[in-house]
Amino acid sequence: MNKLVKDAKEGIEGIKDGMTLMLGGFGLCGIPENCISALVDTGVKDLTCISNNAGVDDFGIGLMLQRTQVKKMISSYVGENDEFERQMLSGDLEVDLIPQGSLAERCRAGGAGIPAFFTPAGYGTEVANGKEVRYFDGKPYILESALQADYALVKAWKGDRYGNIIFKGTARNFNPVMAMAGKITVVEVEELVEPGGLDPNFIHIPGVFVQRIFQGTGYEKRIEQRTTRPKA
Amino acid sequence: MLDRNQIAQRIAQELQNGWYVNLGIGIPTLVANYIPEGIDVEFQSENGLLGMGPFPFEGEEDADLINAGKQTVTMMKGGSIFDSSMSFAMIRGQHVQLTVLGAMEVSDSGDIANWKIPGKMVKGMGGAMDLVASADNIIVAMSHTNRKGQSKLLRQCSLPLTGVKCVKKVVTNMAVLDITPNGFELLERAPGVSLEEIQAATEGRLIIDGDVPEMKL
Numbered sequence: 001m002n003k004l005v006k007d008a009k010e011g012i013e014g015i016k017d018g019m020t021l022m023l024g025g026f027g028l029c030g031i032p033e034n035c036i037s038a039l040v041d042t043g044v045k046d047l048t049c050i051s052n053n054a055g056v057d058d059f060g061i062g063l064m065l066q067r068t069q070v071k072k073m074i075s076s077y078v079g080e081n082d083e084f085e086r087q088m089l090s091g092d093l094e095v096d097l098i099p100q101g102s103l104a105e106r107c108r109a110g111g112a113g114i115p116a117f118f119t120p121a122g123y124g125t126e127v128a129n130g131k132e133v134r135y136f137d138g139k140p141y142i143l144e145s146a147l148q149a150d151y152a153l154v155k156a157w158k159g160d161r162y163g164n165i166i167f168k169g170t171a172r173n174f175n176p177v178m179a180m181a182g183k184i185t186v187v188e189v190e191e192l193v194e195p196g197g198l199d200p201n202f203i204h205i206p207g208v209f210v211q212r213i214f215q216g217t218g219y220e221k222r223i224e225q226r227t228t229r230p231k232a
Numbered sequence: 233m234l235d236r237n238q239i240a241q242r243i244a245q246e247l248q249n250g251w252y253v254n255l256g257i258g259i260p261t262l263v264a265n266y267i268p269e270g271i272d273v274e275f276q277s278e279n280g281l282l283g284m285g286p287f288p289f290e291g292e293e294d295a296d297l298i299n300a301g302k303q304t305v306t307m308m309k310g311g312s313i314f315d316s317s318m319s320f321a322m323i324r325g326q327h328v329q330l331t332v333l334g335a336m337e338v339s340d341s342g343d344i345a346n347w348k349i350p351g352k353m354v355k356g357m358g359g360a361m362d363l364v365a366s367a368d369n370i371i372v373a374m375s376h377t378n379r380k381g382q383s384k385l386l387r388q389c390s391l392p393l394t395g396v397k398c399v400k401k402v403v404t405n406m407a408v409l410d411i412t413p414n415g416f417e418l419l420e421r422a423p424g425v426s427l428e429e430i431q432a433a434t435e436g437r438l439i440i441d442g443d444v445p446e447m448k449l
Binding site: 026027028029075079085095097099100101102103104105107108119121122123127157169172173177221223224225228230 | 279290293298305358359395
């Protein structure tokens with residue numbers, strides 16, 4: 001059960017043009033920085049990226065957009081990125097916007113063997129176009145299908161070579177559900193620990209969902225909105 | 233007319249003891265600054281935390297602790313962290329009692345539009361569609377008119393909808409209004425704002441029943 005790989009380059013080995021990827025993170029918080037750099041280096045293209053956001057112009061998925069490696073984005077919120085907007089309005093980039101809760105649940109369902117589910121989110125809006133509507137207890141719900149990915153790229157705080165991982169703070173966000181929904185799930189960690197170094201009671205994602213894990217390096221952890229209050 | 237902080241202050245009067253509350257970006261975020269004395273609430277942020285605290289002191293920002301507006305925040309004692317799926321389970325499952333969010337348009341039947349201006353602005357709905365589809369209690373915080381002076385309280389929304397028949401209350405810089413089966417019911421006026429001014433700034437059906445008191449802030 002040794003899932004340890006050397007680095008990001010080895011982690012993303014096998015990602016080819018046209019594949020579907022999931023990338024964890026919320027804004028720039030908890031994004032797989034090392035895997036994104038490695039993807040930029042390979043020049044792989046025509047990717048479909050499932051990620052809550054699309055990074056900013058010069059960081060995160062924004063780096064892949066700059067090199068036009070992304071054919072389609074599946075996200076809930078894509079502000080804060082001029083290059084993204086330019087490619088979307090010019091038609092170079094396909095964009096599927098999904099309510100955030102539905103996006104999370106579609107990933108979870110994809111990893112949990114549930115092909116589809118009914119949700120109230122988006123009923124009566126353009127998100128519901130073409131989707132089955134059903135009433136339960138008099139309330140309308142729309143049918144949403146599960147999402148899966150050829151590769152899920154996940155950022156965790158600590159992990160062991162069995163693939164057990166834990167997250168820190170709100171860097172958790174979409175990472176756990178995406179870890180579950182990847183055919184190949186690649187995890188980069190800030191700190192690789194020896195098996196037994198993590199308390200089994202506090203594992204966030206068990207290693208069964210993970211295929212590759214590596215020690216990440218050089219995390220920038222950029223802050224999008226640095227908000228503070230003065231010391232009293 | 234109220235300023236942004238006063239709108240937030242008025243909304244804070246709606247908070248009830250023991251509520252879990254989700255605050256949207258912009259004016260709603262300011263509501264946290266005006267929690268009435270003796271009221272104990274916990275703030276949920278849909279990126280995955282409950283028990284959100286104030287902004288950190290300078291130099292104590294943590295890149296791994298942000299709110300849904302991507303702002304650095306802190307945690308209160310007794311707070312918790314979870315993934316996005318569980319976060320929306322809380323919201324969809326109606327375990328969060330109040331959602332406060334901004335809007336570009338609200339209709340007099342409670343429809344809301346706040347995520348897209350076709351051909352102009354497409355940022356995405358984020359968590360707004362999940363929030364408005366499920367919360368029992370939805371308060372919209374916004375200006376009564378847009379920059380061109382046109383009413384944002386309409387008979388019908390003209391922009392793509394975020395949710396249908398879901399908004400319960402609107403607090404603007406001019407008024408507090410409830411959404412009823414017959415339209416916007418005017419509950420309170422901002423200090424110094426006349427009924428005529430509110431009527432002129434409201435395109436949707438407006439119900440004025442007798443004397444309408446001024447807000448108390």
